[in-house]
Amino acid sequence: MALEIKVPGMSSPLHQHADNAKYSTWIANFPRHRPRTLRPCFDPCNQTGPRNHNTMSHLEENPVDQKVKPIQHKTGHSEVDAVVIGCGYGGIYAMHKLRDELKLDVRGFDAAGGPGGTWWWNRYPGARCDVESIYYSYSFSDEIQRGWTWSERYSAQPEILRYLEWVADKLDVPRSYRFNTKITSMVWDERRNRWLVGTDSGEQVAARFVVSASGNVSVEKDRSLLTGIENFKGKVYFTGTWPHDEVDFSGQRVGIIGTGASGIQAIQELARTAKHLTVFQRTPNYAVPSRNKAVGPEQQRWNAEHWRELRGNSRGLNFGTNYPKAGPSAFAVTPEERKAHYDANWKHGGLQIIASSYGDVLLDERANETLAEYIREQIRERVNDPETAELLCPKSHPYGTKRPPLEDGYYEVFNQDNVKLVDVSDAGKPITEVTENAIRTIDTDYELDAIVLATGFDAFSGALMSMGIVGRGGKTLAEDWSDGPHTYLGISSAGFPNLFTITGPTCAVAFYNNPLAIEDHVEFAANAITRTLSAGAEVFEVDRAAEDAWMKMAHGVLHLTLMPKAKSWYMGANIPGKPIATWVWPLGAPLYRAMLADVVNHDYAGIRIGNKPAGREPPMLRVEPTVALVLGAMLEDAKPPEDMTLEDTRAMMEQFVMVQKPAPDSVEVIETSFSGPTDERPLRIYRPRNAQGPLPVVVFYHGGGFIAGSINSCAAPCANLAKTLQAVVVSPSYRLAPEHPFPAATDDTYAALCWVAEEIAQYGGDPERIVVMGESAGGTLAAVAAQRARDEGGPALAGQILLNPGIDIDPNANTASRTEYQDGPVLTMDMAKGMLSAYLGDLANAASPLASPSKAKTLAELPPALIITSECDPLRDEGEDYARALHKAGVKADILRLKGLVHGVYNMSAFVPRTTEIDDAVKEFFAHISQRRGVVA
Numbered sequence: 001m002a003l004e005i006k007v008p009g010m011s012s013p014l015h016q017h018a019d020n021a022k023y024s025t026w027i028a029n030f031p032r033h034r035p036r037t038l039r040p041c042f043d044p045c046n047q048t049g050p051r052n053h054n055t056m057s058h059l060e061e062n063p064v065d066q067k068v069k070p071i072q073h074k075t076g077h078s079e080v081d082a083v084v085i086g087c088g089y090g091g092i093y094a095m096h097k098l099r100d101e102l103k104l105d106v107r108g109f110d111a112a113g114g115p116g117g118t119w120w121w122n123r124y125p126g127a128r129c130d131v132e133s134i135y136y137s138y139s140f141s142d143e144i145q146r147g148w149t150w151s152e153r154y155s156a157q158p159e160i161l162r163y164l165e166w167v168a169d170k171l172d173v174p175r176s177y178r179f180n181t182k183i184t185s186m187v188w189d190e191r192r193n194r195w196l197v198g199t200d201s202g203e204q205v206a207a208r209f210v211v212s213a214s215g216n217v218s219v220e221k222d223r224s225l226l227t228g229i230e231n232f233k234g235k236v237y238f239t240g241t242w243p244h245d246e247v248d249f250s251g252q253r254v255g256i257i258g259t260g261a262s263g264i265q266a267i268q269e270l271a272r273t274a275k276h277l278t279v280f281q282r283t284p285n286y287a288v289p290s291r292n293k294a295v296g297p298e299q300q301r302w303n304a305e306h307w308r309e310l311r312g313n314s315r316g317l318n319f320g321t322n323y324p325k326a327g328p329s330a331f332a333v334t335p336e337e338r339k340a341h342y343d344a345n346w347k348h349g350g351l352q353i354i355a356s357s358y359g360d361v362l363l364d365e366r367a368n369e370t371l372a373e374y375i376r377e378q379i380r381e382r383v384n385d386p387e388t389a390e391l392l393c394p395k396s397h398p399y400g401t402k403r404p405p406l407e408d409g410y411y412e413v414f415n416q417d418n419v420k421l422v423d424v425s426d427a428g429k430p431i432t433e434v435t436e437n438a439i440r441t442i443d444t445d446y447e448l449d450a451i452v453l454a455t456g457f458d459a460f461s462g463a464l465m466s467m468g469i470v471g472r473g474g475k476t477l478a479e480d481w482s483d484g485p486h487t488y489l490g491i492s493s494a495g496f497p498n499l500f501t502i503t504g505p506t507c508a509v510a511f512y513n514n515p516l517a518i519e520d521h522v523e524f525a526a527n528a529i530t531r532t533l534s535a536g537a538e539v540f541e542v543d544r545a546a547e548d549a550w551m552k553m554a555h556g557v558l559h560l561t562l563m564p565k566a567k568s569w570y571m572g573a574n575i576p577g578k579p580i581a582t583w584v585w586p587l588g589a590p591l592y593r594a595m596l597a598d599v600v601n602h603d604y605a606g607i608r609i610g611n612k613p614a615g616r617e618p619p620m621l622r623v624e625p626t627v628a629l630v631l632g633a634m635l636e637d638a639k640p641p642e643d644m645t646l647e648d649t650r651a652m653m654e655q656f657v658m659v660q661k662p663a664p665d666s667v668e669v670i671e672t673s674f675s676g677p678t679d680e681r682p683l684r685i686y687r688p689r690n691a692q693g694p695l696p697v698v699v700f701y702h703g704g705g706f707i708a709g710s711i712n713s714c715a716a717p718c719a720n721l722a723k724t725l726q727a728v729v730v731s732p733s734y735r736l737a738p739e740h741p742f743p744a745a746t747d748d749t750y751a752a753l754c755w756v757a758e759e760i761a762q763y764g765g766d767p768e769r770i771v772v773m774g775e776s777a778g779g780t781l782a783a784v785a786a787q788r789a790r791d792e793g794g795p796a797l798a799g800q801i802l803l804n805p806g807i808d809i810d811p812n813a814n815t816a817s818r819t820e821y822q823d824g825p826v827l828t829m830d831m832a833k834g835m836l837s838a839y840l841g842d843l844a845n846a847a848s849p850l851a852s853p854s855k856a857k858t859l860a861e862l863p864p865a866l867i868i869t870s871e872c873d874p875l876r877d878e879g880e881d882y883a884r885a886l887h888k889a890g891v892k893a894d895i896l897r898l899k900g901l902v903h904g905v906y907n908m909s910a911f912v913p914r915t916t917e918i919d920d921a922v923k924e925f926f927a928h929i930s931q932r933r934g935v936v937a
Helices: 020-028 054-060 089-101 142-146 157-170 261-273 297-305 307-311 335-348 365-382 386-392 411-415 514-534 544-558 589-601 625-635 646-659 715-725 744-763 777-791 816-820 829-840 843-847 876-888 913-927
Strands: 004-006 079-085 106-109 183-189 194-199 204-212 235-238 253-257 276-281 419-423 431-434 438-441 445-447 450-453 499-501 540-542 607-609 667-675 680-688 695-701 728-732 765-775 799-803 865-872 893-902
Touching (some): 089 157, 386 411, 514 607, 540 544, 589 625, 667 744, 695 715, 799 913, 865 876, 893 913
Parallel strands (some): 865 893
């Protein structure tokens, strides 16, 4: 008999892209000007919080406490340890971290006249943060947090700029900056392992490390794309580079192009002062009320003192906010309950409407439409003219797939006599050109005195491309990213050593609190620099294979969401010729931070540091994207494993029902019981309706590490198994540890097997075609039951199917997979050891074959086996070793290893389509049971 090993693979394209030749031309002609930091109103729900979340604890160590070898400086030229580009949120913190904590010689550059980043540049009317001000601040310093108070729930640009100037002065940041200075070139010198940084002032600096905090939406869209704009005789303003002096629009005819976040804010203010305002709308947006209000002095003081309480575990939530957690599904409630839920979030205001809606709103078009239509109804109620209201109702994209703006009175603006909405979409009256005194559409000239362009930015890549970055071998960043970005976790790129792009492409920043995202990346960069210097190394460089693995993951998870259905800057679709590619990480902060931590915890896996090889990408980057989706849901607001009580663990196991494929109606469920050694135990039978018997029988034992799980937690998998196999599936309960330690579970499960052999015929099952099957701990119990049936004269079994089984349950046993995946994902060895210790009571019991099937004296004459393992499971190797041992003993045994899948994946069937590979293998295994007495063909 041959041992059959099957290892299915995965494949998916990395990028979809537009006309790359056109993009390359666009890059080559890119204007060389200073990259600025973030645009106002970009940050999603920026609620910060105390940095105590375990998945990033390594990033929060103070590098100054570690031994760092000093850099030896050469004389005769300008050389520093590090250059920091930008002086907004990212640059201020990076300068403080590297200069003051790492004690490095750091020089900063910013084209602005002072600190502030985006808030120094964006001074347009109505510029305001769309996140509650109390949360829109740094979290790294308790003193800074307590020392500042905010006057409004959503503060305006002048107040935010004052805050950043105050922080910069408090940390003495300006002394290390060259303001009014643009980066014009940045070339890697391979001989010296230095970045040669050139500026428009003529200054050149050699730096070992460069930290670019230049922002993701800081370079405006090319104005020349608007034909004839250079011919307009009136004033033209761009929201991203607004004049510092106040602009008076009273008595003027003003036209504004763009109804994104900045445009919506500006429109509300322009409508108050302009003689007439014409809004040229290409795509309507779903804008929701912010409910802004003033914050009184007493509340300000309380907020400053209780900031930790206010923020809570915001780093542990998907949006990095302290908004209530979203419900599981828009269809898990009645329409009336769903509307009440939306009403409550609408009343609260802000982005809570999406952050706290339902988990499937950004995954399922039908779920999204329930929220999208709710918002459209609010628009229709607020706009008097039905035709105008419909023009303002978005229908071309799902809600949340473009940046969701906030407003206070935006829709009422269109009830004013001095405001006109013009649909310039392809289906309406597109703009053809700008003349000397008008914006011309296909049928009308709209005469204007001033034009405001709120047309957006070249997101993520614009600032980086403007710096003329040249890496190894003379390859430019523009060439390397000609088909879309290539990064490792959004912070580094292969071929560009010692360069850290703070909140760069494919990081979590687009759907995460910006200050927290910035702090995470700055701390990663600081610790990476510390690791490099401590090793006496010259270079910190991402390996191309690891970069490819990350991009494959980012692309995969993005395409599980609705994001690709919108033409947005999230996809690169707002810039002609720019690649339509993966620019954002959409699955929230907790999962992203866990992946960042996994890289560091595996000694910067995928990164070469001096003589340290890059090695393979870390375990969390190997999983199937659909699994990553489930992991993200598991990690949100999750307790660290070491803090979980027994009740917490049991509750977590029961929650897996939310990610299981629903039970089919075509299967009948029968509740009954069997007599265990000590008590009468519940048992469920799943039987296909109208099936012709007698049917083969599966006795399915649930998982849960011997301490959790139940016949409820495996109900849907059992019902689906009954349908797939057209078999009777029996699911017995068993006693759980620590209340009932070894051998209680194995005694109960064997008693259940004996009951099935005696009684199943009356339920339409064939007692001569019984297969034992189990998942995780249930797989262990199934293997033990098969051995006991052989040794104790029990039922003659037709087969055994073991899913991710623990075969040697000695907590101290070791295999390559236990070492490689000791930190998971999903199952960690610390968790496993705790569960096994609780079950065994006395660790000496692990030597018993009733606990560890691998300890049996002989494996001969056992029923045929199908053993299914997952690549990213610490228990993988012992399951496969057991199959080989069975084969050696003369037992037919097949192995199916599932690449990219994890322990417990069978319980994720609603979100992981590849679980059908398990069903297919089981079905094929059953097809060989051709004789009633359990003979396998």
